[in-house]
Amino acid sequence: MQIKKFPKKILTRIPPYTIKKPRGTRDFSPREMEKREYVEDSIIGVIESYSYRKILTPTFEHAELFQLKSGKEIEEHMYVFEDKSGRRLSLRPEATASVCRMFAEELRGSRLPLKLYYSCPMFRYERPQMGRYREFWQLGIELIGPKGPESDAEVIAIAYKSLKKLGLKFQLEIGHLGILRGLMDALDVDEEIQNMVIASIDRGDLKNLKKLIDKQILFDLMGIKGDKGIIEQADNLLDKYPEARKSVNELREVIHWLDLMNVEYKIDLGIARGLEYYTGTVFEIRVPGLGAQDQICGGGRYDDLIELFSGVKVPAVGFAFGFDRIMKAIDLQEIKIPRKVTDVVIAPVSDTVREEAVKIASQLRDELSVDMDLMNRKLEKILEYAGDIGARYTIIVGPEDLKKREVTIRNMESGKQKRIRIENLREEMIK
Amino acid sequence: MQIKKFPKKILTRIPPYTIKKPRGTRDFSPREMEKREYVEDSIIGVIESYSYRKILTPTFEHAELFQLKSGKEIEEHMYVFEDKSGRRLSLRPEATASVCRMFAEELRGSRLPLKLYYSCPMFRYERPQMGRYREFWQLGIELIGPKGPESDAEVIAIAYKSLKKLGLKFQLEIGHLGILRGLMDALDVDEEIQNMVIASIDRGDLKNLKKLIDKQILFDLMGIKGDKGIIEQADNLLDKYPEARKSVNELREVIHWLDLMNVEYKIDLGIARGLEYYTGTVFEIRVPGLGAQDQICGGGRYDDLIELFSGVKVPAVGFAFGFDRIMKAIDLQEIKIPRKVTDVVIAPVSDTVREEAVKIASQLRDELSVDMDLMNRKLEKILEYAGDIGARYTIIVGPEDLKKREVTIRNMESGKQKRIRIENLREEMIK
Numbered sequence: 001m002q003i004k005k006f007p008k009k010i011l012t013r014i015p016p017y018t019i020k021k022p023r024g025t026r027d028f029s030p031r032e033m034e035k036r037e038y039v040e041d042s043i044i045g046v047i048e049s050y051s052y053r054k055i056l057t058p059t060f061e062h063a064e065l066f067q068l069k070s071g072k073e074i075e076e077h078m079y080v081f082e083d084k085s086g087r088r089l090s091l092r093p094e095a096t097a098s099v100c101r102m103f104a105e106e107l108r109g110s111r112l113p114l115k116l117y118y119s120c121p122m123f124r125y126e127r128p129q130m131g132r133y134r135e136f137w138q139l140g141i142e143l144i145g146p147k148g149p150e151s152d153a154e155v156i157a158i159a160y161k162s163l164k165k166l167g168l169k170f171q172l173e174i175g176h177l178g179i180l181r182g183l184m185d186a187l188d189v190d191e192e193i194q195n196m197v198i199a200s201i202d203r204g205d206l207k208n209l210k211k212l213i214d215k216q217i218l219f220d221l222m223g224i225k226g227d228k229g230i231i232e233q234a235d236n237l238l239d240k241y242p243e244a245r246k247s248v249n250e251l252r253e254v255i256h257w258l259d260l261m262n263v264e265y266k267i268d269l270g271i272a273r274g275l276e277y278y279t280g281t282v283f284e285i286r287v288p289g290l291g292a293q294d295q296i297c298g299g300g301r302y303d304d305l306i307e308l309f310s311g312v313k314v315p316a317v318g319f320a321f322g323f324d325r326i327m328k329a330i331d332l333q334e335i336k337i338p339r340k341v342t343d344v345v346i347a348p349v350s351d352t353v354r355e356e357a358v359k360i361a362s363q364l365r366d367e368l369s370v371d372m373d374l375m376n377r378k379l380e381k382i383l384e385y386a387g388d389i390g391a392r393y394t395i396i397v398g399p400e401d402l403k404k405r406e407v408t409i410r411n412m413e414s415g416k417q418k419r420i421r422i423e424n425l426r427e428e429m430i431k
Numbered sequence: 432m433q434i435k436k437f438p439k440k441i442l443t444r445i446p447p448y449t450i451k452k453p454r455g456t457r458d459f460s461p462r463e464m465e466k467r468e469y470v471e472d473s474i475i476g477v478i479e480s481y482s483y484r485k486i487l488t489p490t491f492e493h494a495e496l497f498q499l500k501s502g503k504e505i506e507e508h509m510y511v512f513e514d515k516s517g518r519r520l521s522l523r524p525e526a527t528a529s530v531c532r533m534f535a536e537e538l539r540g541s542r543l544p545l546k547l548y549y550s551c552p553m554f555r556y557e558r559p560q561m562g563r564y565r566e567f568w569q570l571g572i573e574l575i576g577p578k579g580p581e582s583d584a585e586v587i588a589i590a591y592k593s594l595k596k597l598g599l600k601f602q603l604e605i606g607h608l609g610i611l612r613g614l615m616d617a618l619d620v621d622e623e624i625q626n627m628v629i630a631s632i633d634r635g636d637l638k639n640l641k642k643l644i645d646k647q648i649l650f651d652l653m654g655i656k657g658d659k660g661i662i663e664q665a666d667n668l669l670d671k672y673p674e675a676r677k678s679v680n681e682l683r684e685v686i687h688w689l690d691l692m693n694v695e696y697k698i699d700l701g702i703a704r705g706l707e708y709y710t711g712t713v714f715e716i717r718v719p720g721l722g723a724q725d726q727i728c729g730g731g732r733y734d735d736l737i738e739l740f741s742g743v744k745v746p747a748v749g750f751a752f753g754f755d756r757i758m759k760a761i762d763l764q765e766i767k768i769p770r771k772v773t774d775v776v777i778a779p780v781s782d783t784v785r786e787e788a789v790k791i792a793s794q795l796r797d798e799l800s801v802d803m804d805l806m807n808r809k810l811e812k813i814l815e816y817a818g819d820i821g822a823r824y825t826i827i828v829g830p831e832d833l834k835k836r837e838v839t840i841r842n843m844e845s846g847k848q849k850r851i852r853i854e855n856l857r858e859e860m861i862k
Contacts, residue, residue, distance in 0.1 A: 021536065054461065135490055
């Protein structure tokens, strides 16, 4: 990577320099951040109630990490660059490969299971459109170690309960890639073609799919969607394919656990997922009405990926929320998110009382969020500002009141004012 | 940017693929993340008590944004890359330029002051060494709008109180670039040379400094360091330079407010700061014993930067904590950080009781963090695991107990066990 000097033409331009944020990226205002953090905290609350713990991997990795198994769809949209030593790096386009690399490099000695979660930005160079950004956030979990259907069910239940707690309406659909792959194995389809088939199904590209494979049973299988009873159709369809039926059985067990956990779902054997590393149970969550980008969660079991990096076979299952789409769904469904308010704005009415006002602010800050006027404005303007930022109270500090060691508290909602002795202020405000 | 295909040589290599994290980056384990989040939350608690609110800007920006005023030191170490449309982008090497860009692009209509903070990774391509990483975190605030010494003092007080609350021992030093610049203006030093002088002072490069400027008074001024009384020396030294003395007066006022806010500090007129955009009060915080990278905070007033992007003169002052160095200081000073523990591990002793165990786990998760064994392990192994992750209790679910609708609770610290009816479990555990 060579850093070119800043072009002279621009440097000699006259300020102001109109520099915009890069296309497909966003700034988040205080109000947006407060909403995002509320939603993030709510989801993390559920995840932590299952004893998962947060980790973080680097924002960029060696590019080859993601080229091995994340799939063509992702590889084509990576932000790849070379550093000054000629290393080929890529901004993280997804997190699971990084978590597996971290496991191989640093956590392989840990006692299993590892219950991990992350929440950080991802980067893909795609055409920006509604609900799709070049820098976007994912919040996801990875359960490393356990193998059984019960662990698949736990992971799905965490996704489900996180969204329920937010009050969202959504649809959870569950499938199993072992069924598709088991069938294709039996049909002697080689792995590279299998990956292409699965990618085509994921894109909904039936035309290409028909070119790749010409077996009606595959299309019949893909069409199995509905309530849990529909799983028997798969069993009947696959009566000559015992390997694929094993996976049907596994799916049946996952569903048994989900029922016990009070999780509502549909079956969809046409779920394929774009990432190449999934091996078993897969699931997707959609919010109707979100448009083309209506999938807010995707996940599944990937039992071979960790072995690829560590040489040790360690099964794993996880999911990622598309955090920006969850935020969009919350707006769409008009779910109210409480405002984080400033408790008190302190308004000194003249310069002579500013020192006393600063002392009052200090006293209250152990318990409250206190905004001291720093613009030397008139009371009227400070009250306007306090209203703008949604402050609960304004404390008016005036020279006459101060002589009696008093201040005036104004309730910003009701407009009511009362005088109070400074020594009682803290108690009055935090009650 | 052209994405080259993955080299064939590596793709045909036999797994496992040993891929490491890029040099100068880190993975954060659950325990490290928990410590980092504890410290971050503690600092944010102080910042929010002053009514500052969180924002976030993109991870990368158009490279020119940082080339305008962040200074040569930063420009030389930027991660610059081109995207597929040939845009020259840079990973964010510092946040203040981004915040000013965001202000110009999106917040210029806001009522002032804006009290903002951010906490996110920065990227600089430097030789990694102790306490210096290529991806590192900054947590900082920007106060946009107010001009007076009182606002400088508020910003300094927030940095000071954030670190005090953590129990850290540190040194806060305050200077004023208006003094240096006022003197150089009077000596007719042009702005480009002034910036080079300031950069040389910041690097401690006296040799270069002497080449740039040959005035003893500048060196005398730089040498003024000590308690607040020392400020009178500057006044005497600068008696022929009224512009520079104005800044001495301003510094005196800042100090007056700091005294009122119970902030302890030293004066150091040799503080220059590497970033070119500072115009007034500047300050640095160091932790003795941290080695070459002992500065954990730096900040100051930058009254011209926002105008550069927005065309509107808006004064501002802020600081950034070097978050990784704060974490290092906490380790060095052996400050204890509480562990975030799992409350309960549920141990089903046989397959027949697993369903009941899952139901018990569900019941407790509204209030507690509950880890359900998913590895089908023997009780002994589950107890080892519970000890490893620091769980407070293990709830042992056995078939005999279950017949009486009971389970056994084991206190993991004392090793004491007791039996309890399932209907009373929730109450017992959350008391």
